[in-house]
Amino acid sequence: MELAAIFISAVLVQNFVLYYFLGICPFLGVSKKIDSAFSMGLAVTFVMSITAVVSWLINNLILIPFGLDYLQIVSFILVIASLVQLVEMFIRKISPPLYQALGIYLPLITTNCAIMGLALIAALNEYSFVETVIFGFSSGIGFTLAIVLIAGIREQLDLADVPEPLKGAGIALIVAGIMALAFNGFIGMLT
Template structure:
């Protein structure tokens, strides 16, 4: 039950993009087309799931037993950087078209703050391995949901008459604000 609560609240209630404001750069950068938004979301979900497992292992098997938890920031960022590098090599070998579609945003997942935040929050809340995985998968799916909804709205927005200075990032942020407003309706779903 606890696992389901963590999973659902990571997707809907404490959505990484709309509640914690994480990963805004890819959220605004890759949300022009639904197809690329979907692959970006899945790549992030994939990296998040592995990060949740690896950072949990490092935190519980290396850092805490040796009282080195002040090294969390440095070690997590290095783990994430090398993981993204691995995923990048893997995708380039297995699916070159997907690699082309993600382009520069794939290496940029390293500096996507949502991944780092995931590792830190799981450590801060003292999640068990299963909880950390539920949290990682849920957060990734939440990001995917938000970016796909955004891409769908922006495809329609191309046809709308937006005031000149608000075109681009301005209107995208206002749309995100309205989406965040809608997502606030989910608060109270889980006590």
């Protein structure tokens, strides 16, 4: 696939949140304010870009040549968990301001299924190295776009009169559904 097509597809058409339903937990949890949603998006984009590279290397240099594909799940999850830890320590050492900005969101990413999903989907689609790098970065951008948009809507929702039982997660999911419907319109861009 063309690189531009991968980028557009990951950001708009097959958006991680609105198409693959990955990363719903932070999408619902950290989307009450635009600021924190943006920081979360930044942290996810950062980790996704690194994960894409590392998981590609592991998959294509170790697992496939030695016929160990069945260890994919175990090795990916362990690598991702330790990678997030490593990135966290690294940022704290190198750039305290960035660490302040990403702060508590970094550890939360370990349990974010979007990261694991990224590694698995990239392996499933058999992307080349360059394609994987683009895919990882643009998936992060797509996640950021979705979470910032919904945070903007939810800030306005605070002022609206939402029925009592739907307050919180209920209305957020319905809003996400309407957003997914809008994003559906982008499918035409790729045909």
